[in-house]
Amino acid sequence: MIKFEKVSKVYPNGYKALNNVTLEIEQGEFVAIIGLSGAGKSTLLRTINRMHDITDGKLTVHDREVNNLRGKELRRFRRKIGMVFQSFNLVTRTTVIKNVLTSRVPDMPLWKAIIGLYSKADKIIALEALDKVGILDKAYIRADQLSGGQQQRVALARTLAQKPEIILADEPVAALDPVTAGQVMDDFKKINKEMNISVLINIHHVDLALKYCDRVIGIRAGEIVYDGPSKDVDHEILKEIYGRELADNEVMGE
Known part of the structure; x- marks a missing residue:
């Protein structure tokens, strides 16, 4: 509550x-x-x-x-508590799945976060989040190749990968x-x-x-x-x- x-x-x-x-x-x-x-x-x-x-x-x-x-x-x-903004806040020059995986960084050891060494479990969480918003097929495409709506879905998937109990969306x-x-x-x-x-x-x-x-x-x-x-x-x-x-x-x- x-x-x-x-x-x-x-x-x-x-x-x-x-x-x-x-x-x-x-x-x-x-x-x-x-x-x-x-x-x-x-x-x-x-x-x-x-x-x-x-x-x-x-x-x-x-x-x-x-x-x-x-x-x-x-x-x-x-x-x-996940947060989704009007601006998608993606790293557009990297892949969709890497954008989603950034939400897993706070739960990782520092040295793994620095080199981007994500576990198999983290990758599964990211893929499941993308599937929830209907863009699993875009996982390995660069974010700047997506439409605005697809980019917002990536932002939502990134939030889902946090495993939140609450999502706050500011003019999404x-x-x-x-x-x-x-x-x-x-x-x-x-x-x-x-x-x-x-x-x-x-x-x-x-x-x-x-x-x-x-x-x-x-x-x-x-x-x-x-x-x-x-x-x-x-x-x-x-x-x-x-x-x-x-x-x-x-x-x-x-």
Whole structure:
């Protein structure tokens, strides 16, 4: 379980990105976080794996208070939380499987990591991850020969190879065309349902959030203004999250 209790985040410049956030996310949920740019969506995600420290309140993940973790304990904690970004962050001049294998490095002896000496077990894990996202046949192709959607699938496979309990995805389909975005969201849905991995996606496309995710969290100016089933999101709720003009025009596609 991920549990926010009156959590706030204030950046050094005084900007308050999160304001008194309280919510709980159970293991195995597929959650979309929606809202305007600058509303606090990315900050909310990045406090979970402690890319950003919270300023006030209490944040626990599987009963561990995140801000109390230090050193090796923090590194072990982060191994169980995968992160997928809008930019694929691949080494494009090397093969797909080598990109996926980089997620195994923290579990390897230093000398093996330096020379890239991966075990047979690690290679099997990487190949299984690629199979999960439907690009096993691309394993030995250079990453720069793949389409944008395929590169994002490599990034997702790399995260799967960590053996995570939670996946955080920060605008993972923002750079993709609508058809490819749907295919990548299919992969997230499959992983969530088949592997019971909690998936939290910060997503701009409301239509995709409502189609694929079971639960929607709407955030505005750092505050949660909606938290409930995606099937219950209507025009009035979107106005609360985005404001009337954007809900009428951009969000609803009118």
